[in-house]
Each structure stands twice: as structure tokens, then as C-alpha cells.
Amino acid sequence: MKIFNFLFSVFIFSSVIFHANAHNVTHDSRSIIIDGNHRIILSGSIHYPRSTAQMWPDLIRKAKEGGLDAVKTYVFWNAHEPVRRQYDFSGNLDLVRFLKTIRDEGLYAILRIGPYACAEWNYGGFPMWLHNMPGVSFRTKNDVFMNEMKNFTSLIVDMVKRERLFASQGGHIILAQIENEYGNVMKPYGEDGKSYINWCAQMADSLDIGVPWIMCQQAGAPKPMLETCNGWYCDQYKPKDPNTPKMWTENWTGWFKSWGSADPLRTAEDLAYSVARFFQKGGTLQNYYMYHGGTNFGRTSGGPYMTTTYDYNAPLDEYGNLNQPKWGHLKQLHDVLHSIEYTLTHGDVETQKIDNSVTATIYQTNDKSSCFLSNTNTTTDATVNFGGINYFIPAWSISILPDCREEAYNTAKVYAQTWMMVKKSNKAEDEPSCLKWAWRPELIESASVQGKGDVSVNKIVDQKDMANDASDYLWYMTSVELTKDDLMLNGTVTLRVADTGHVLHAFVNGKYIGSQWAKYGNHVAYVFEKSIKLLPGKNLISLLSVTVGFKNYEAMFDLVGAGIASPVELVLKNAGNETIVKDLSSNKWAYKTGLDGISNKYFDPSKSSPKWVSDQVPINRNFTWYKTTFKAPLGNKPVVVDLLGLGKGMAWVNGHSLGRYWPSYIADKQLCKTKACDYRGRYSDKKCLSKCGEPTQRWYHVPRSFLNDGENTLVLFEEFGGNPSSVQFQTVEVGSVCVNAYQGKVVQLSCHDRPISKIEFASFGHPQGVCGSFEKGECESDVDAISILEKECVGKELCSFKISEDKFGKAYCDARRLAVEAVCDDFTF
Numbered sequence: 001m002k003i004f005n006f007l008f009s010v011f012i013f014s015s016v017i018f019h020a021n022a023h024n025v026t027h028d029s030r031s032i033i034i035d036g037n038h039r040i041i042l043s044g045s046i047h048y049p050r051s052t053a054q055m056w057p058d059l060i061r062k063a064k065e066g067g068l069d070a071v072k073t074y075v076f077w078n079a080h081e082p083v084r085r086q087y088d089f090s091g092n093l094d095l096v097r098f099l100k101t102i103r104d105e106g107l108y109a110i111l112r113i114g115p116y117a118c119a120e121w122n123y124g125g126f127p128m129w130l131h132n133m134p135g136v137s138f139r140t141k142n143d144v145f146m147n148e149m150k151n152f153t154s155l156i157v158d159m160v161k162r163e164r165l166f167a168s169q170g171g172h173i174i175l176a177q178i179e180n181e182y183g184n185v186m187k188p189y190g191e192d193g194k195s196y197i198n199w200c201a202q203m204a205d206s207l208d209i210g211v212p213w214i215m216c217q218q219a220g221a222p223k224p225m226l227e228t229c230n231g232w233y234c235d236q237y238k239p240k241d242p243n244t245p246k247m248w249t250e251n252w253t254g255w256f257k258s259w260g261s262a263d264p265l266r267t268a269e270d271l272a273y274s275v276a277r278f279f280q281k282g283g284t285l286q287n288y289y290m291y292h293g294g295t296n297f298g299r300t301s302g303g304p305y306m307t308t309t310y311d312y313n314a315p316l317d318e319y320g321n322l323n324q325p326k327w328g329h330l331k332q333l334h335d336v337l338h339s340i341e342y343t344l345t346h347g348d349v350e351t352q353k354i355d356n357s358v359t360a361t362i363y364q365t366n367d368k369s370s371c372f373l374s375n376t377n378t379t380t381d382a383t384v385n386f387g388g389i390n391y392f393i394p395a396w397s398i399s400i401l402p403d404c405r406e407e408a409y410n411t412a413k414v415y416a417q418t419w420m421m422v423k424k425s426n427k428a429e430d431e432p433s434c435l436k437w438a439w440r441p442e443l444i445e446s447a448s449v450q451g452k453g454d455v456s457v458n459k460i461v462d463q464k465d466m467a468n469d470a471s472d473y474l475w476y477m478t479s480v481e482l483t484k485d486d487l488m489l490n491g492t493v494t495l496r497v498a499d500t501g502h503v504l505h506a507f508v509n510g511k512y513i514g515s516q517w518a519k520y521g522n523h524v525a526y527v528f529e530k531s532i533k534l535l536p537g538k539n540l541i542s543l544l545s546v547t548v549g550f551k552n553y554e555a556m557f558d559l560v561g562a563g564i565a566s567p568v569e570l571v572l573k574n575a576g577n578e579t580i581v582k583d584l585s586s587n588k589w590a591y592k593t594g595l596d597g598i599s600n601k602y603f604d605p606s607k608s609s610p611k612w613v614s615d616q617v618p619i620n621r622n623f624t625w626y627k628t629t630f631k632a633p634l635g636n637k638p639v640v641v642d643l644l645g646l647g648k649g650m651a652w653v654n655g656h657s658l659g660r661y662w663p664s665y666i667a668d669k670q671l672c673k674t675k676a677c678d679y680r681g682r683y684s685d686k687k688c689l690s691k692c693g694e695p696t697q698r699w700y701h702v703p704r705s706f707l708n709d710g711e712n713t714l715v716l717f718e719e720f721g722g723n724p725s726s727v728q729f730q731t732v733e734v735g736s737v738c739v740n741a742y743q744g745k746v747v748q749l750s751c752h753d754r755p756i757s758k759i760e761f762a763s764f765g766h767p768q769g770v771c772g773s774f775e776k777g778e779c780e781s782d783v784d785a786i787s788i789l790e791k792e793c794v795g796k797e798l799c800s801f802k803i804s805e806d807k808f809g810k811a812y813c814d815a816r817r818l819a820v821e822a823v824c825d826d827f828t829f
């Protein structure tokens, strides 16, 4: 009896604690409901391995300050379980620390376990060992796959539960996701695909996390999963189940880059338009993909051919700086949307056509109404009368009137300032202006001259199967024996190699004969052909295949080939006649994974290695290691290393990989067709591109936490041949700030933490151009706006003022704007 009482009281006690802290997350057709309150949820994706644990608090604070309610992340299976049942949750893979940082900054979290991530991440997040398990078939009704998926998903759920991070446990995780965009690719998987997605739903549900699960791009998701939309716009989206709220899990804030592609820009005006339009049309949960994109450190970038930068043109740039005006323009939108949360989630909705292009949407509760006025015309501005008041609604814009009278926000009227970021050399005091280099060759002879491998097989094996993703590099080696009177000693012999599209370097008898790779980010298989000279006796053919990130998207992407494909042939060409003399595909092939210097960690400064040479540092020599030491740039601004002059390879600072570099890969000139970027009209990844004809990626992020106060070491492995003499460390900071805004509002100019030193341009009326190249227009006020603003702003870290005729004089035209460019002071810290 006593024992019973004791147990009973423990039970009561613990269940009381549980309920006191637990949050009740449910939904109805309108929105997610947290503790009985219908919520508008503004969320942003930040992927923890794409920054460092030291950067997380600042990124999340800026997300909160930017008006977000939640941060969302994928979980990256191949990073956490690189070898089956061996886990890594250290450093920037510390998922629990990341989630707790979100909680401690006061935001909700949305956990996309997947575990398929896509995300331009290597192999979409799948571990290569999974591909190499006998009998496995990915993302379909397959026991091997489902067991492993369940094992990893349960591991993550258990880990999060142990820390009591689900809202149902008093934590801050309000939603979780299983699978990812499967609806886009489901068809080719047939009936098994349907069984699989049903199994995913049951499996997830059985984990009993106490908060709803979502499935994105999964129309009619199996219950109780909630379906959501991904895209550049989701205003037309309607969930199949009328009891599911309209939720948008990926609103692409920009786009990713692959080697050979140009810099994306999704304008602040268009991004704000897509969000406002989604809420106008009944949306209640929206997530920016990405809010901070970050960096693909190490070999984590997907592919093939995704760049190391994953900046994404997101509201926070790769280094964690505000991407202005995008960040500020969205913050103002978030504040307005939050202010009308109640009417948006409870009001009756009515739509009125005002004129040919403007539509009003009115959300009406008993005591309050809020309105949206949208102009979806892509070319024509409108001035409309609504409720007795005139409103100017530029083309492709939406005004939000929280009380249906006062315009609190218009998506095309940007009041947030623009920041022009610059890169500066802020050298430590006694740092020489040029880095001093030492070098050593990569020892490729053992493979290219001796043909020594680790494994031999009588066929050509896919690189995924052979190298198990342990390295980018895999040697394929075979030999051909010729007698003195062999036909091939006479004519011109050509070596012909079928390749799946990444990089190939070919050697015959230890002599380099040529290289090839697919151009401009296309995953295009190619055939390498080169005439070679064979000798009597044994001839060694060594092919070094180099992958640049494994495929991460499309149906059955996991099966897309990598490395050398069949056939590999020797072809005799004689007077226009071609004979395949030898198909080497079923020869005995020796395989060797990785390179000597990588296996022996030449990049790790803690390993003493006597063989570095400091004289006669070669340039344009391929398969070459370079090493230098440097002091960290002064101050606390983000650091980058400029690798212009180098070819392709990988860079390390103090043993931390910065990722693959390839500054010799020039962005295709054809991609930037139009010069001016018009925010109006639907965005796509082909629009508003810039930096064509320039290196795809010249600067590489060196997080401050990789650096010491004393001496730091940079090591480069140069695969193609390059010149390190102009390599430089720089900081990224605000160079100048601009405002280009309509009359009537208070605006701010601020160089962050430095004073404004000069007003470069200021004009009120119809100024033309963009920040950095403003020009006076045709109806400018003759008041000297520059001197007014010099008095008001120069020497200050921040100045704010109202754009009005009282201040800037009369300009005899409609829709007057003030454009200002202010220069930030040049001191360094």
C-alpha cells in the first residue's frame, strides 16, 4: 500500500510537471494553433553545418531581429553517420547545441529530419555506405532502406526527446518533417512509391513526438502528415485536405550556384511580393529557403558541381552580414503581418476587384478589418481609390493596410537601406604584403607509373561503389601488353574513355596525356579521346577520376553514375578508317582511392612534415601542394581568402577544410542576357544574374573560429596548376550605404559600427540608377540635398530623417523619391 502510494504520487508529480511546461501544437484549416492561439508563423532556414557553432547565436539573433518566429533546418545524415553506426555530433554538427541556441534566442524550431535533404548537399544527405549495402533501393518499399531510415530517424528523435526539445515536452520544436519533396519524383517509383510514403507516415507517427509532422510537396499526404508547398511563389497553392492550413515550407530567397553559373539576385521587392501575396491568399506559415545559406565546407557540396559558397542571396549573406535591403525590407513586412495575426487567422475573407489590375482582399472580424491591395500587373503602376482614399500601388506590388485605411507597407516601396559590401586587406601590423610560400609535389608516381592499387577487379566499377565517398579522387589503372610486331605500334592509337561527367586526368606510362570535364555545371557524360604512343612490352594506363559532389536531386538520383564508365577502348585510326583494336573494359583494373598527400594529411599543421621546399616555388604546376603562414586580419569582421590565380583544388586553414576551390572556372558569359534587373514579373533562376565572365567563386570564407591570434597556416592542394602569388586574406565589411525611397517616411542611414564619412550622392525627385551609380533624373528639387545630409549624417554611426518636401524642397512630379549614397569611414576596427 505504501509503495503504491509512493508510485502514485511520483506519477502525479511528474505528469503535473509535464503538463505545466508542455505546449499544445495543433492545427485547423486556417493555421497552426499553439496553446490555443492561431498563429502566423514566419520561419527561415539556417543549416547548422553551413556555418560554425560560434556563428550560430549571431545568425539566430539576426533572424529574430529580422522578425522571424522560427528557424528551420534539415538534419544531414551523411555528416552525422559517415560510417554505419559511427556517429559525429561534434563542432558544427552539434544538432542539439544548434537547437538549444534557437531556443535560447527565443525562437521556435522546425526540424526537417528527412532524412533525405536534397539541399544541394552531397548525395542529398544520404551516406554512401547505404548505397553500398547489398539489396538496398532508395526511397521506395525496400526493407534495407526502410530499416536504416527508421534507425537514423529514431536516433534523432530520441536525441531530441532526451533533451525535451519538442514543444509537447515543453521545448520549442513545433513541427517536424519526414521525407522531402517526394511528391515531385514519386511517379517513377510506381506502387512501391505509394507504399513507401504511407510507411514513412506510419513510421513517423509511431515515434510519438507530440507535434505535427509535415511532408512538403506531397499533395494529399497520408494522414496525419500535413502537406506543404515549396517554390518561388505559393499563392495559388491549395492543400488537398481542406482541414490542412496553407503552409509554404520553402520560399526560395534566391538560388544556389554551380561551377560555371552566375551570381543570383532575387530582389527584395519580388521576395516581399511573394510573401505578401501568400498571406493575402490565406497562407499562415511561411519559411525562407534560405534565410542564411552559408558555406559548403569540406566535401559537403552536392552536385555535381555545386559551389563551395551557398550564399543563396539570402537575407543574411554567406558570412552572416545583413544582406540589405532584403533583410530590412522583410523585417518591416514581418512586423506588419504579425500586427494583423488575429484578423488573418480569424477574419472572414472577401475579395473586391478595384480595377483591371488591382484587387483588394479584406479580412474582417467583429471589431477589426485588415486589407491587402495587390497590383499583379507586371508593367503598369496604379493609383486607385479604396474606401475614399487614394493609394499608389506600383506594378507587381502589394500594399498592406492593417486597419484598411493606412498603408503600413508596400512590397515595392523599399525604405530599408542598401549595403554595398566591400573586401578590404586589413593586415596585422608586421604582416608582409605578400605571403611566403613553400611547396611539395603530390606523389602520383605510385599510381601513374607503377599502377599500384588497393583492389583489383576485372571490370570498370562506378566511383560511388569503389571509393565509398572517402575522397574525391579515385585511380583506375590497367595495363596493355604489346609484342614487337603489334599493329598498334605502327598507326595512330587513340585512347577513348567514357566518363560520367566529372573531372578526368589521363596518364600513359606515367606521362600525363590530358584532362577533361563537363563544362558549365552540366552533368553531361562525355567521351575523352587522345592519341597516345604505346611501346613494345607492358604499357600502363592510369586514369585519375575526380568527383565534384554527388548528385542530390531527381528520381533515383542515387543511381546516377560517377567516375569512369564503360567502355574504355584503344582505337586505331588509319586513313579515315577506325578500328577498335582493344576494349579494355573487362581488363584487370587496379583501384586506389585518394591521394597520397590527403591520406598523409599534408594540410594538418600539427603533423610535422619535413619535405616542404621554400625555394623556386613553382607556378602552373598541377598536383602541387602549397603552404604559407599568416596572421589573422585585424578586427572582428568576417574573413575571406582571395584565391584568384589558382586553378582547382581544396584549401585548409589550420587543418579545417574551407571546401573545394575552382576560381579558374569562369561563369558563362551567355547567362547574363539583360543588364538591368527588373523586380517586376515572375522570378526564376535565369533572371537578374550578374558576374558573368568572372570566376564563379573567387573568395572563400574563413570563419573566425578557424583562426588563432598567433600564426595560422593555409595549405592548398592545386590539382590543375595555378599561381598562389596573389592570394590574400581580406575582411568583408560595409563600404557604402544607400537609400532610395518614396517621400513621406522616416529612413535610416547607418554604416553598422563605423561613422559615415561622406555623402557621395543625394537627390530628391526622380533619381535614376541603383546604389553605387545613382544619377539625377528629370524633375529634381533644386535644394542641395547633399549639404543637408552632410550636416545631418557625416561623423555619425546612424542618422535618421523624414523624406519630405519641407526638408528636400519641391519637385514638380508624382511619386517623388530621395536617393542617397553615403560612404562609410575607412578605419578598420
Ligand SMILES: *[C@@H]1O[C@H](CO)[C@@H](O)[C@H](O)[C@H]1NC(C)=O
Pocket: 024, 025, 026, 033, 035, 036
Ligand atoms: C490542444 O488544442 C486543441 C485545439 O486547439 C484542443 O482541442 C485540445 O484539447 C488541446 N489539448 C490539450 C492537451 O490541451
Ligand SMILES: *[C@@H]1O[C@H](CO)[C@@H](O)[C@H](O)[C@H]1NC(C)=O
Pocket: 085, 150, 151, 152, 154, 155, 158
Ligand atoms: C540502430 O541499429 C542498431 C543495430 O545496427 C541498433 O543497435 C540500434 O538500437 C538501432 N537504433 C535505433 C534508434 O533504432
Ligand SMILES: *[C@@H]1O[C@H](CO)[C@@H](O)[C@H](O)[C@H]1NC(C)=O
Pocket: 356, 357, 376, 377, 378, 379, 380
Ligand atoms: C497591364 O496593364 C496594361 C494596361 O492596363 C494592360 O495593357 C496589360 O495587358 C496588363 N498586363 C498584365 C500582365 O496584366
Ligand SMILES: *[C@@H]1O[C@H](CO)[C@@H](O)[C@H](O)[C@H]1NC(C)=O
Pocket: 485, 486, 487, 490
Ligand atoms: C609498320 O609500317 C611499316 C611502314 O609503313 C611497315 O613496313 C611495317 O610492316 C608495319 N608494321 C606492322 C607491324 O604493321
Ligand SMILES: *[C@@H]1O[C@H](CO)[C@@H](O)[C@H](O)[C@H]1NC(C)=O
Pocket: 574, 575, 577
Ligand atoms: C577502309 O575500310 C574499308 C572497309 O573495311 C576498306 O574497303 C578500305 O580499303 C579501307 N581503306 C583504307 C584506306 O584502308
Ligand SMILES: *[C@@H]1O[C@H](CO)[C@@H](O)[C@H](O)[C@H]1NC(C)=O
Pocket: 512, 514, 515, 621, 622, 719, 720, 721
Ligand atoms: C599538368 O602538368 C603537365 C606537365 O607539367 C602539363 O603538361 C599538363 O598540361 C598539366 N595538366 C593540367 C590539367 O593542367
Ligand SMILES: CC(=O)N[C@H]1CO[C@H](CO)[C@@H](O)[C@@H]1O
Pocket: 229, 230, 231, 232, 233
Ligand atoms: C512548387 C515548385 O515551384 N516547384 C519547383 C521546384 O523547383 C524545380 C526546379 O526549379 C521546379 O521544376 C519545380 O516546379
